Amino acid sequence: MDIAAYDPLNETPYQILDAQGKVILDHWEQSLSDSELIEAFKNMLFVRQFDTMAISYQRQGRMYTYPPNLGQEALSVASGSVLQKTDWMVPSVREMGAWYMKGVSLKELFLYYRGHEIAQRFEQANRIMPITVPIASQIPHAAGVGYGIKFHGEKAVVLTFIGDGGTSEGDFHEALNFAAVWKVPLITVIQNNHYAISLPVHKQTASKTLAAKSLSYGMPGIRVDGNDYIAMHEVLSGSIDYARQGNGPVLIEALTYRRGAHTTSDDPKKYRTQEEEQEWEPKDPVNRLRSFLVHKNIWNPDEEAELIEGYRKEIDTQFLEAEQYPPHSLDDVFAYMFSELPPELEAQKQEYQDYLNATAQEPQK
Amino acid sequence: MKNMTMVQAINNALEIVLTENEKVVLYGEDVGVEGGVFRVSAGLQEKFGEKRVFDSPLAESGIAGTAVGMAATGLKPIIEMQFSGFSYHAFHQIINQVSRIRNRSRGRHTAPIVIRMPYGGGIKAPEHHSESMEVLYAAIPGLKVVIPSTPHDAKGLLIDAVRGEDPVVFMEPKRLYRSVKQEIQEEEYSIPIGKASVVQEGSDITLISYGASMKEARKASDTAQKKGISVELIDIRSIYPLDRSTIGESVRKTGRVLVVHEGPESYGPGAEVLTTVIDEAFLYLEAPPRRLSGFDTIAPYPQGEEWYIHTPERIVYELQRLVEY
Ligand SMILES: Cc1ncc(C[n+]2csc(CCOP(=O)(O)OP(=O)(O)O)c2C)c(N)n1
Ligand SMILES: [Mg+2]
Numbered sequence: 001m002d003i004a005a006y007d008p009l010n011e012t013p014y015q016i017l018d019a020q021g022k023v024i025l026d027h028w029e030q031s032l033s034d035s036e037l038i039e040a041f042k043n044m045l046f047v048r049q050f051d052t053m054a055i056s057y058q059r060q061g062r063m064y065t066y067p068p069n070l071g072q073e074a075l076s077v078a079s080g081s082v083l084q085k086t087d088w089m090v091p092s093v094r095e096m097g098a099w100y101m102k103g104v105s106l107k108e109l110f111l112y113y114r115g116h117e118i119a120q121r122f123e124q125a126n127r128i129m130p131i132t133v134p135i136a137s138q139i140p141h142a143a144g145v146g147y148g149i150k151f152h153g154e155k156a157v158v159l160t161f162i163g164d165g166g167t168s169e170g171d172f173h174e175a176l177n178f179a180a181v182w183k184v185p186l187i188t189v190i191q192n193n194h195y196a197i198s199l200p201v202h203k204q205t206a207s208k209t210l211a212a213k214s215l216s217y218g219m220p221g222i223r224v225d226g227n228d229y230i231a232m233h234e235v236l237s238g239s240i241d242y243a244r245q246g247n248g249p250v251l252i253e254a255l256t257y258r259r260g261a262h263t264t265s266d267d268p269k270k271y272r273t274q275e276e277e278q279e280w281e282p283k284d285p286v287n288r289l290r291s292f293l294v295h296k297n298i299w300n301p302d303e304e305a306e307l308i309e310g311y312r313k314e315i316d317t318q319f320l321e322a323e324q325y326p327p328h329s330l331d332d333v334f335a336y337m338f339s340e341l342p343p344e345l346e347a348q349k350q351e352y353q354d355y356l357n358a359t360a361q362e363p364q365k
Numbered sequence: 366m367k368n369m370t371m372v373q374a375i376n377n378a379l380e381i382v383l384t385e386n387e388k389v390v391l392y393g394e395d396v397g398v399e400g401g402v403f404r405v406s407a408g409l410q411e412k413f414g415e416k417r418v419f420d421s422p423l424a425e426s427g428i429a430g431t432a433v434g435m436a437a438t439g440l441k442p443i444i445e446m447q448f449s450g451f452s453y454h455a456f457h458q459i460i461n462q463v464s465r466i467r468n469r470s471r472g473r474h475t476a477p478i479v480i481r482m483p484y485g486g487g488i489k490a491p492e493h494h495s496e497s498m499e500v501l502y503a504a505i506p507g508l509k510v511v512i513p514s515t516p517h518d519a520k521g522l523l524i525d526a527v528r529g530e531d532p533v534v535f536m537e538p539k540r541l542y543r544s545v546k547q548e549i550q551e552e553e554y555s556i557p558i559g560k561a562s563v564v565q566e567g568s569d570i571t572l573i574s575y576g577a578s579m580k581e582a583r584k585a586s587d588t589a590q591k592k593g594i595s596v597e598l599i600d601i602r603s604i605y606p607l608d609r610s611t612i613g614e615s616v617r618k619t620g621r622v623l624v625v626h627e628g629p630e631s632y633g634p635g636a637e638v639l640t641t642v643i644d645e646a647f648l649y650l651e652a653p654p655r656r657l658s659g660f661d662t663i664a665p666y667p668q669g670e671e672w673y674i675h676t677p678e679r680i681v682y683e684l685q686r687l688v689e690y
Binding site: 064065114115116117133134135165166168169170171196197198199203204205266270271327328330332333334337344345348349352355358359 | 427450660
């Protein structure tokens with residue numbers, strides 16, 4: 001796909017599958033093999049299980065605040081699948097599938113949402129930055145990673161994410177400008193899930209599309225149906241090819257819908273209607289890909305229950321591992337502030353330890 | 366009189382200032398329709414309309430910067446930073462603009478903006494949602510910094526902040542948003558910024574704190590009292606300007622002082638308070654003036670929080686050591 005040929009102002013997203021999972025294009029050559037599609041579908045199912053289980057662990061008081069991913073799985077799984085080992089990922093906060101496919105373990109994710117700082121070592125994942133909570137602050141990092149890739153003469157690309165709300169922050173604009181001026185291999189995926197907590201996207205921007213922001217910085221931009229796995233995959237692949245060939249950055253606006261709450265402490269009833277939520281149900285990415293696979297006779301939905309059962313066991317095992325992980329210690333609070341503890345911190349830690357000892361509380365490791 | 370939480374008291378104060386001054390506008394992320402993520406501005410958009418109470422795009426620098434311009438036209442903006450940890454996106458506007466407009470224009474223009482932000486730990490939230498970096502704002506020439514610890518004070522101080530002619534950073538201890546209720550007057554009243562509150566008089570030692578830590582400080586003071594230590598408990602309420610005379614007067618009486626706060630120790634508000642003690646009461650001291658604060662680390666994620674926020678037991682322990690010194 002020639003990504004530079006698309007008009008970022010076009011409000012109709014690039015789309016392959018309709019809500020029933022039928023191909024809408026007259027001439028379309030299947031861009032992914034059957035087995036790749038089945039693999040993708042399984043990954044989406046897996047991510048959905050993880051997500052729903054995370055919410056229930058939170059409800060049981062076994063995890064802290066968690067941002068549901070429900071309804072946004074196609075775009076994160078597609079993002080995870082297009083990257084090579086040498087490519088970089090710079091995360092936002094709501095594309096868990098992509099992190100998982102980059103090598104972040106479920107145990108680490110659970111530790112993160114259990115408030116344990118060890119989580120973000122992402123021990124088995126390479127070339128991924130930690131999650132950064134202040135909105136949009138990761139996009140300049142991604143542009144810098146792109147500069148580094150070029151500097152080192154690598155053929156790699158860097159993929160980063162941001163929400164529709166995040167596109168209002170200065171960091172987003174500064175970073176896109178840098179990326180385009182420096183012509184770095186950066187693909188920025190805007191997850192337009194239509195809300196930034198309570199604020200609908202039409203109050204976030206007066207622009208017709210978010211892809212349009214690419215025009216001002218001089219890079220290709222495209223709006224894609226982010227709930228259509230195949231379209232999403234094609235657009236990502238096309239963008240990565242473009243960037244990998246040294247043409248510079250690309251901006252992708254992926255249309256999706258946050259079907260759940262903003263986080264487990266949010267109640268969407270305060271700011272949106274149930275009718276609206278129901279309108280998005282049929283456009284759900286999992287159902288759409290399933291319908292496509294079933295039409296093609298390459299998927300038997302009767303087998304899903306067993307598959308899901310297995311996923312749930314695996315997820316629960318990882319959760320229990322996270323739960324049994326040694327708790328955060330006093331040492332952990334200090335250990336990573338500097339390469340070596342300065343005297344101030346040494347003294348503060350010692351003083352606290354002395355207090356614990358003096359009052360005969362458990363000494364800490 | 367009505368029993369209110371701090372959230373309700375602040376909401377009530379906002380309603381009063383929106384009513385009494387039609388130039389007041391209130392905006393920020395999720396402030397309008399949702400009424401704020403902590404529900405502090407709940408119902409105010411319904412009551413005052415979208416022109417005066419509204420949601421902004423997600424951009425803290427934009428929020429603070431537009432407030433400067435609005436103020437130039439005579440409006441009185443009250444802006445919200447969703448969490449103090451996200452206010453740094455607006456830092457250059459606050460340090461270079463909000464605090465300097467009066468001086469730069471030699472008094473011709475002013476930017477008497479009230480910047481509200483929840484701060485502090487104790488709610489088991491993710492990174493950046495728990496920190497206490499009031500010292501950053503207190504160090505900026507041209508800003509007042511206020512941190513209440515009770516519903517009554519929150520209301521009175523906020524009303525004073527909005528009526529005043531200077532920019533005020535108004536930090537709200539989110540840990541205390543709903544944990545205490547207090548009978549307060551529903552009608553308007555104000556508490557002047559810059560006056561500390563002597564919460565309890567005592568003669569053995571002065572315990573100084575503010576905001577979120579007042580919860581532990583109060584408990585500690587009660588426990589110490591039962592152990593026979595007479596504690597004078599002071600809530601400074603205003604980080605800048607600091608009520609130096611009340612601090613001095615108290616320590617001249619007790620001869621001992623412990624200051625407790627949540628943020629990092631080095632160059633923290635504790636240092637300023639203790640310098641004041643040295644200036645005002647050096648010759649009266651019977652024990653080294655002491656601070657108990659957070660570590661020079663990030664505010665740890667929930668699992669590390671228990672090491673970071675001081676318990677009443679720890680405060681009592683330090684009080685005892687100082688009294689026995
Ligand atoms: C700088 C900053 N301001 C505010 C917040 C609080 N906050 C967390 S998520 C969010 C909304 C984000 O919306 P969007 O970018 O659309 O991403 P989504 O949550 O929809 O995935 C806000 C305001 C933050 N994390 N960082
Ligand atoms: Mg969004």
